[in-house]
Amino acid sequence: MRLTCTVNGEPREVDDVWPGESLLYVLRERCGLPGAKNACEQGECGSCTVYLDGVAVCACLVAAGQAEGRVVVTVEGLAPGGELDPVQRAFVQAGAVQCGFCTPGLIVAVHDLLAHVHS
Ligand code: FES
Numbered sequence: 450m451r452l453t454c455t456v457n458g459e460p461r462e463v464d465d466v467w468p469g470e471s472l473l474y475v476l477r478e479r480c481g482l483p484g485a486k487n488a489c490e491q492g493e494c495g496s497c498t499v500y501l502d503g504v505a506v507c508a509c510l511v512a513a514g515q516a517e518g519r520v521v522v523t524v525e526g527l528a529p530g531g532e533l534d535p536v537q538r539a540f541v542q543a544g545a546v547q548c549g550f551c552t553p554g555l556i557v558a559v560h561d562l563l564a565h566v567h568s
Contacts, residue, residue, distance in 0.1 A: 454516045456480060457526030468514035472506075473497045475513045476523060484524035484553045496551040498558050499523045505561040524553035527560060536560045 452463040452475060463479045471490070476482045476499065486496035490509045497508040500522040501515075527534040533541070536559050546552050 450514065452513055452517060454518060455520045456482070457522055458529065466513045468512060470513050471509050472499070472501070472511040472513055472516050472521070473508035475516070476508060476521070482523050482525055485557075486550055486553060488551065494551060494554070495558055496554040498554040498561075500526075500557065500561070505557060524557050527556065534560060536563065 450466050450468055452461075452466045454461055456476070461480060463475055466475060466479065473485055473487055473490075476485055477487065485499050485508050487509065488494045488496040492507040492510040495507060498505055499508045500506070500520075501508075501511060502519050524537075528537060534556075536556050540546060540552065540556060540559075545555075
């Protein structure tokens with residue numbers, strides 16, 4: 450199938466997508482966006498967290514077909530033009546990266562948390 454959606458503000462058409470493959474796979478392997486990480490693939494660790502229509506989701510649990518026509522924002526999308534989001538800057542300033550593998554998912558999750566706390 451052809452998947453048509455918006456990723457980080459840009460319209461994307463991705464061909465040869467199997468409807469059952471994960472949105473995480475599409476983002477990483479077909480769109481060249483390695484920010485969301487593949488760790489547990491079971492919705493347990495959160496390293497793959499992205500926004501789907503403004504809702505934080507585990508991209509490993511979203512079938513590619515479910516993203517049809519929808520808006521996806523990855524950790525890369527939080528830094529348009531290379532300008533870091535305040536959450537990203539805070540992680541850098543605090544050295545809150547540990548090994549760094551799950552950091553992108555944590556950043557999206559914290560970004561989402563703060564959006565809800567401040568609303
Ligand atoms: S890879 Fe662990 S929650 Fe998706």
